[in-house]
Amino acid sequence: MAELLHITERSLWEAARASGTYEMSTRGRTLAEVGFVHCSLRHQLPQVAALLYGDCDPGELVVLVIDSERLRSPLRYEPPAPGAEEFPHIYGPLPVTAVVAEEAWSG
Template sequence: MPDTSPETVPDRIFHIATDADWRRTLETGTYSTSTVGRTLEDEGFIHASRREQVQGVFDRYYRGLGEHLVLLTIDPARLTGAEVRVEAVGADTYPHVYGPINRSAVVDVAPLDRRGGTETLMSLWIGGMAVRMGVALAVMALVTVVVLVLS
């Protein structure tokens, strides 16, 4: 299973995915996107990070992408047919997944907001409610204008 060189593999690793890529995983059962626009086949592994590295990865590669993003939480012990290696990248180390990620290894999927933070169900509900209230106010204003013009 997971290789622990040069340092121990964390209990959980994280990967930012587009919503479209994640939906494909729900259909196929495996995830194989390495990073934005690159597959496992292109790169040789899937980029991942420790939790404290997620924001920096988001800022460097995903901010302004214009797609709905999700944060995958992966349990390396549940990977089947893939190996995790923690490898040096510049002055830091990052976990890399050598092989496709099976759906059952993904223990959580959280939507990311435009700043790279995870969105809670409450924040999604409030955001949706704000949009609906804005539309309702716009319709009421339009109806008021029409009534005033016609009277």
């Protein structure tokens, strides 16, 4: 199992838990707009959080810990630019059953 992480606003995750799937790609952008759900490996998360959520109250954020073996959609590791470090991308909705833990983000 690859441990994937996705940081998001707590209210969006609570809505996803009620519906059964999470369909945001990244802050302010949906899966439908981008085509995949942005994820990180543990060592990548601080940089991603600072870039996308640096102006948010850390108490409003949650880190989803995803079991890659529970995904129903393709998982690809891709760089944001040629030659850059690769990040995991989920090409479809994230089923809430693939999220094996929730962690508070402390910033």
